[in-house]
Amino acid sequence: MTRLFPDQEGPRLFGLPLGCDPTQALYDGLRSRLEGQPPEAAARVRIYLNTRRAARALEAAFVAGGAALLPQVRVLEDLEADVPLLVDLPSPPDPLHRMLDMSQLVARLLDLEPDLAPQSARFDLAESIALFQDELGGEAVPLSRLETLDVGHQSGHWQRSLTFLKILAGSDDGDEAGTDPSGQNRQRRLVEALGRIWAEEPPDTPILIAGSTGSRGATARFMEIVANLPQGAVILPGVDMQQGPDQWQAIDGEQDHPQFGFARLGRRLGVDMAALPAFGPVASPVPDRAALLSLSLRPAPVTEQWMRDGPAHADALDASLSGVTLVEADTARLEAGAIACRMRAAAEDGRSAALITPDRVLARRVAAMLDRWQIVPDDSAGRPLSLTPPGLLLRELAALAGRRLTPNALLPILGSPLVGGLRDARRRHLVLSRRLDLSFLRGGPPFIDGAALRAWAESPKARMEEAPAWAAHLAASLDPLAGDAQLNVGGHAARLRVAAEALSRGAEPGPDAVVSLWDKAAGARAAEVLRKLEEAGDRGAPMSAGDFDVLLNRLLSAQDVRDEAFETHPLLSIWGTLEARVGTAEVMILGGLNEGVWPGSTSVDPWMNRDMRRQLDLPLPERRIGLAAHDFQQAANAPEVVLTRSVREAEAPSVAARWLVRLGNLVDGIDRIAVADGRAGAWSHMDDLRARGRVWTDLAAAVDRPLAEVPAAPRPAPCPPRAARPDKLSATRIQALIRDPYSIYARYVLNLRAVAPPGKEPDALERGTTLHEVLEKCVAAFENEPPEVEVDRFRRIAAETLEEIVPWPAVRRIWKSRLDRIAPWFVATEAERRADGKVLIQEVWGRWAVSGLSAPFTLEARVDRIDLLADGSLAIFDYKTGTPPSDAQVRQFDKQLYLEALIAQAGGFDTLAATPVGRLEYIGLGGTGSLRRLDASPDEIETHRADLVRLLTAYQDPAQPYPARTRPHKITYDSDYDQLSRRGEWDDGDDPVEVPL
Structure with a gap:
């Protein structure tokens, strides 16, 4: 025996002191x-250990200790293997099946209480x-305890919640807390x-239990x-062996305290935790720090003990904090x-x-920053399945299901x-995908099928004989996802698998095709996630594709996958707080210490x-904070510790973890008392910790800094030769030539066009084009009938168009509104326009060879509408979906109507002879409508002609540069060529630098 x-x-209860290696101490x-x-x-x-990682670590310690028989190392989760078969327990239900069944009940509740x-x-509610x-x-709380809850003073929400839980409780057979044969019940x-x-x-x-804090009732x-x-x-990990009876009594009931679980367990077992023996000859690596942290973490009701007990730590602060570094980085990236x-x-130090x-x-x-040096740490968690290539593909396909393809x-x-x-x-798939993107999807229809x-694929744009087969395969692969039929979870999973496997095989699978997915x-x-979903069959109510997308994302995000393809560094690890309970390292870095x-x-x-x-004697939410505090206290007592946090998160100030704040306040207070007593000079130990941390933030910033200073690009002003300069511009581009000449250089000299985004978007340009087409049809259909008839016709044409x-x-309804x-306003003003003249042309291009220049130049314009007035002159109208330009804007920049007038007077529109212009007017379609008439006198039109000639003459001179952003409309103005001009390295106030070409 x-x-x-x-x-x-x-x-029989033992403890392992804070900061010691729990595996080595147990061994x-x-x-x-x-x-x-x-x-x-x-x-x-x-x-019995709390995790499989702990079990493997203990077995490795025995193996490293020499040839010997190993103890029977078990995991608490596998307790069922130690229970004889005579204990009759039904098989536990599948967690997915359980959630789907529960979701049906929750769905009915939400139908009644939307x-x-x-x-x-x-x-989410079913899982909760x-x-x-x-x-x-x-926690051994019978379901019948729900009947004893007093919710008379609670809000209606909590009363409805309790009613629903009672219904669920009544659906179980029996009144015991353990009727559910799964999880902690089991x-x-x-x-x-x-x-x-x-x-x-x-x-x-x-029989021993080690490594568990007993936070769960069954454990x-x-x-x-x-x-x-x-x-x-029972061997408890990370016990504060320096707490006295008063401290242990004070934390009883303080669930956010790191030692609360041990205090509760000691009370339950009738053990004096202040006299708890250690399991073997082991102690905290830095006893002074353990005592300091213990004092800093005392419950709020007894923090006045800092004044009593704090000064005793003054002489030991150097020893307590000599191995501690505090990194307070400006950003999460710098951290x-x-x-x-x-x-x-x-x-590098081994x-x-x-x-x-x-x-x-x-x-x-x-991990990404270590990869810059080809260092791969041993990451215990890996990455979520939802962020792996298979998970991403399944998520994209699930998000596509039941929706129009964009x-x-x-x-x-x-x-x-x-x-x-x-x-x-x-390889051919990638080539065809790129051609499809550039020749069809970019700037193409917002929805495709x-x-x-x-x-x-049949058009000349595809330019590959494999294109028809490839496009047909792509369409056939995505067809199973079309339609938003209400299917059970198995049906959704099956069609998702069919689509994913077809896409993975490719358009030319051949006899030896494999599904690399x-x-x-x-x-x-x-594949296992999809298999379980398919096996779930018709469990749960039939759901839409959108609901299945939510479910699939939950399942994929809940699983982590470790990539075993890379050889990890033997000295570097990344642990979660649970893994840190069973291991230690020479340098322990506690990261993300923010609330x-x-x-x-x-x-x-x-x-x-x-x-x-x-009322039910269930743990409060603060219990999780207490467990996190215990993880912090255990890891922070290692010989060398680096505490890190970022001062800002997502452009907002962050709040330091409460344990850092408590430690800083205590240490600063002890320093002030020591200075007042004359035992020390004006010295702050926390400043010392921060100074050590700045060494690493400065080094991290230096790593990101380029080896050589790269001078900022100047504000460009290229001077191309005369032959390369444009000899034709539209009237709208004249404004760009005035405000941002560099954009004209990039587009017409370098022949660069901005790549359109995939698919059309309902932006300002699309809205303007659409409203112009509506007005063109309405004007053509106008018959000068009673206003109510014309308004009805206008609205009908608008709706049809x-x-x-x-x-x-949704956009269609907004624009129609x-x-x-x-x-009514447009019909009324249109009647006035018809009284003054008649419509001649709409949406027609015109051209004019500008005279008075040293070299030929053609001005083009697409006019919205030209009417013939009663006096024989022309009226030119321009529709504006926004606010018409002001007089100052027209005088300096927005010369479109005057340029169209010059073209019309020169006979530049094919169906019109050269005719004087007597009216220029903007028709504003914003709000309830507005009109803005410009000065159409011959002198004013001539002034704009002279301005145009001077502008074009200047830019026909090879010495005239094309500077960037000379007079942008707004500071927020963005050009398609800002990246090319390297804007950001220069400011709008910088002088342009001419660059002869």
Whole structure:
């Protein structure tokens, strides 16, 4: 018989001090207690650990210790393997099936109470109910306790929540807290069954539980059973061994305190935590720091003890904080850079370093920055399945299902590395995808379908004989996703799989085609998610494609995948706070120490508020903060610690973690008392910590700084030769020549065009084009009938035209409303215009060879409308969807109407002879409509002609530069060529620098 402990009355509880390596301490304690016993004694010891990582670490410690038999290392989650078969427990339901079944009930509730939440939230609410039921089972709270809750003083929301939970409780068979055979319910039933067996026949071998804080009710009950076994013991990690009885009593009830769980467990077992023995000869690496942190973390009601106990730490502050560095970076990027530099420095010194953070964004940033030096850390979490190539492709396809296909939705699918087949097929797929993008999708229709894809493939733009087959395959692959039919979850998953596999095989699969989509760990995990969804079949109510998209994103985001393709650095690791409980490194970096990150924000229970949870004796939201505080306290007691945070997050100031604030306030207070007592000079230990941190932020900033100073580009003013300068411009481009000559140079000299975005957007240009077409048809159909008849005709034509050419339903309604509003005004003013003359032409191009120049130059313009007035002169109208330009703008920049007048007077419009112009007018379509008439006198028109000749003469001179942004309309004006001119390196106030070409 193996014996590790002498006989004693009552439970057997041990602690591992803060900051020690829990795995090594457990191994050393076991070896010392097994010393002198036969080799097989170790094999009889059974140890329950909280995670598989902890189990692997302990086994590795035994292997490293030399040849010996290993103890039986188990994980608390696998407790069912130790329960004899005579315990009758039904099989646990599949978590997905459980959530889908619960979501049906929640959906019915939301139908009756739509103000509670949108239907898309039913999966979140279903999962929260499952967690709540799980918590009830783990804490041994019978469902009948719901009937005892007093909610008379609560709001209607909480009363409805309780009513719904009672309905769910009534649907279970029985009144026990453990009727649900899953999760913590099942774990507690296993624990109680094992406890009954051991009570009748206690095991004659040592049984230990180590590494668990007992935060879950079922685990705490198991710890109680094991602690009372003859050779049983519970070993608590990260116990503050320096707290006295008063401190332990003070934290009882303070759920946000790091040692609260241990205090509650000690009270439950009747153990004096102040006299808790250590498991073996082990102590905190830096006892002075452990005592300082313990004092800083005392509950708020007793922080007056800082004044009493703080001065005693003054002489030990140097020793306490000598291994601590505080990094307060200006930005999250700089924080990640400082961490990466510190980890690289540790690796170069041959020391191990671990980043501990609950912030996965920070972890990925650090990994990306280490990749600059080809360093791959061992990241325990990997990355979410939703961010892997298979997960991204499935998300894109699920988001597309049930919706009209847009270029913006199609392009990410075509660009996925898992689409298009392998080798040559993949290469041809990429070529065709690029041609489709540039020749059809860019600036093309906002919505596309299979017919449009096939039509493009048959056109000369495709330029590849494989294009028709490729386009047909693409259309056929996406067809299963068309339509927003209400399907069960299995139907949605099946059609998603069909589409994804077809796209992955490519258009030329051949007999040996493979689906690369499901390769590697991420692909296998994604295939498993789809398989489970398909197996769920008709569980849950039929749902729309949008609801299935929400469900799939939840499932993909909930799983992490580690990429085993790269060899990781043996000394560098990235851990979550859970992994940090079982390991240590020579340099421990605690990252993301901001409120809302570490500690995270307290989650809101949609079913139980704080008062209701207190009545049921359930943990309060602060319990999670207490667990996070324990992780911080344990890791911060390592010999060398780097504490990091960013001062700003997402352009807003951040708030330091409460533990950093407490530590800083305590240390500053101790320093001030020491100075007042004459025991120290004017010195701040916190400033010392920050100074050490600035070493790493300065280094991170230096890494990003270029090796050589790159001078900023000057404001460009190119001078191309006369032959390269444009000899033709439209009237609208004359304004650009005045305001931003560089844009004319880039477009007409360099022949550069801005690449249009994928698909059309309902922007100002599209709105203007559409409204012009509506007005053209309305003016042509005007018959000078009674106003109400003309208004009805106007609105009918507008509705028909918008229905024909505007593909966005919401935008169509907005634009129609705008036209309906101005219809009476436009009809009334149109009648006045018809009384003055008649319509001659609409939307016609005209040209004029400008005279008086040293070289030929043609001015072009597309006129909105020209009328013939009663006196034989012409009236030129221009429609403005916004506000017409002011007199000053017309005089200096917006000369379009005057330039059109010059073309008309020169006979530049094919169907019109040279005729004087007697009226120039803007028809403003904004608001309720407005008119703005310009001075159309011959002298004014001649003035604008002279201005045009002077402008064009200047730019026909080879010495005249094309400076950038000479007179932009607004400071916020953006040009398509700002990047080319390297704007940002120069300001609008800088002098242009001429560049002869």
